[in-house]
Amino acid sequence: MASTDIEAKVVVDARGLLCPMPVVKTAKAMKELQTGEVLKLISTDRGSVADIPAWAESTNNELIEWHEEAGDFVFHLRKGQGG
Amino acid sequence: MYTSPRAKLVNVSTIGNPVLDEEAVRRIVRSEIEHADAKDPGTASAALIASKGTLDWAYPPLILATTAASLGMEASIFFTFYGLNIVHKDYDRLLKVSPLGNPAMPMPVPMPNLVLGLPGMGPIATKMMQSKFRRKNVTTIRELLDLARDLDVGLIACQMTMDAFGYKADDFIQGVRFGGAAAFLAKARKAHLTLFI
Numbered sequence: 716m717a718s719t720d721i722e723a724k725v726v727v728d729a730r731g732l733l734c735p736m737p738v739v740k741t742a743k744a745m746k747e748l749q750t751g752e753v754l755k756l757i758s759t760d761r762g763s764v765a766d767i768p769a770w771a772e773s774t775n776n777e778l779i780e781w782h783e784e785a786g787d788f789v790f791h792l793r794k795g796q797g798g
Numbered sequence: 799m800y801t802s803p804r805a806k807l808v809n810v811s812t813i814g815n816p817v818l819d820e821e822a823v824r825r826i827v828r829s830e831i832e833h834a835d836a837k838d839p840g841t842a843s844a845a846l847i848a849s850k851g852t853l854d855w856a857y858p859p860l861i862l863a864t865t866a867a868s869l870g871m872e873a874s875i876f877f878t879f880y881g882l883n884i885v886h887k888d889y890d891r892l893l894k895v896s897p898l899g900n901p902a903m904p905m906p907v908p909m910p911n912l913v914l915g916l917p918g919m920g921p922i923a924t925k926m927m928q929s930k931f932r933r934k935n936v937t938t939i940r941e942l943l944d945l946a947r948d949l950d951v952g953l954i955a956c957q958m959t960m961d962a963f964g965y966k967a968d969d970f971i972q973g974v975r976f977g978g979a980a981a982f983l984a985k986a987r988k989a990h991l992t993l994f995i
Contacts, residue, residue, distance in 0.1 A: 731935050735865040739945060742868035773869050775828060796828075 721779060721791045723755035724748055730759045730787060737763045738770050741792070745776060748794045753779065756790040763788050843989035844873040845982065850995065851880030853893040853927060853939070859995045860884070860942040866991070867949035874952030876982040877974075879959050881995075885974050886965070889939060897923040947973040954981055 727744045729737040737758040745754055756767065764781070767790050771778040779791040818826075835841050844866040848859035859875050866873040877885050883892040897903050897914045903923065913919070931938075946953060953974045960966075960976070967976060986992045 733934070733936055735861045735868070736937055739864055739868045739949070742870075770869060775831075 721753055721755075723791065724752040726755045726757065728757050729763075730757055732758070733760050734762050734766065736760075738766050741767065741770065741790075742774070745774075745792070745794055750794050750796055752794050754792045754794070756792065758788045758790070759786065760788070763790070767792070838990075840988055840990040842871050843985070844871050844991040844993075845986040845989040846873070846875045846992070847982065847994045848875050848877050848881035848884055849879050851883030851892065853895050853924065855995065856884045856889075856893050856939055857942075859993075860939065860946060861937075862993070863951045864942060864945045864949055867946075867951050871991075872952075873949075874954060874985050875946075876954045876956065876977075878956035882955055882959055882963065882965065882970075884939070885943070885953055885955055885970050887969055887971055889943075889971075893939060894920055894924040895927050896920050943971060952985070 725744055725748065727737075727740050729740050732740070737756065737760050741754065741756050748754060756763075758767075760766075767781065768778050770776075771792055775795040777793040777795055779793055781788060781790040783789075844863065846859045846863055848856070850856075859881075863873040863875050883889060886892055895903070897905065897909070897919060898911060914923075953971075954977045955965075955970055955974050957976045957978050960969075967974075
């Protein structure tokens with residue numbers, strides 16, 4: 716699925732932030748969403764590439780896709796049951 | 799073909815459907831994890847000890863605890879001995895780095911320990927690290943402490959060390975609770991994740 720086709724309910728802009736902020740901000744924002752809704756995260760922290768998939772797996776949220784876009788790392792995450 | 803013993807519970811029928819699709823596999827895995835977690839709440843708990851009172855060593859416990867909370871875990875940090883510096887109201891002044899006896903510390907030019915021991919070298923090293931962190935936009939200790947409290951990370955100061963060092967409850971930031979070894983162990987025995995930092 717092309718990332719432009721995914722409609723995000725909320726966008727978390729974590730550009731310029733380092734560990735642990737991208738994960739912490741994502742977790743906080745995800746709390747406000749309903750199951751099935753999508754969060755878009757934009758990060759410049761290279762650690763996010765490992766951390767966000769690990770966070771998603773560990774919290775029962777789904778990483779739909781991620782890609783690099785002009786130096787930013789863009790993630791689309793769908794809130795899972797109890798995630 | 800392997801069928802999960804809980805496959806029925808999660809409503810996956812393999813009869814007439816010999817190939818499980820991705821969604822079915824995900825459902826089974828999720829159910830297995832939930833089942834394991836429910837049986838073993840220790841997987842959702844982290845109990846850390848922070849025993850060091852330098853700027854560099856203040857980071858690992860705070861980063862790990864706030865991240866654990868973001869992973870949905872119940873996290874707590876027990877601050878003991880020099881670790882008390884981290885939750886002292888005066889943490890900004892107390893948390894320093896020392897280049898002395900720390901050959902791993904990056905220096906602009908190599909310096910022998912004899913030079914590093916001169917008066918003023920500690921403050922210079924601390925300033926250097928602070929400005930490096932600022933330049934790289936590293937999260938500050940203040941932000942991490944605010945986050946920890948916001949995320950309900952348990953912050954427990956060791957009463958025995960407080961008494962030994964002459965600290966009062968009032969010397970610590972808001973939200974810190976006080977306790978001893980039993981307070982830590984009561985949490986640690988229920989947590990798979992325990993670290994002494």
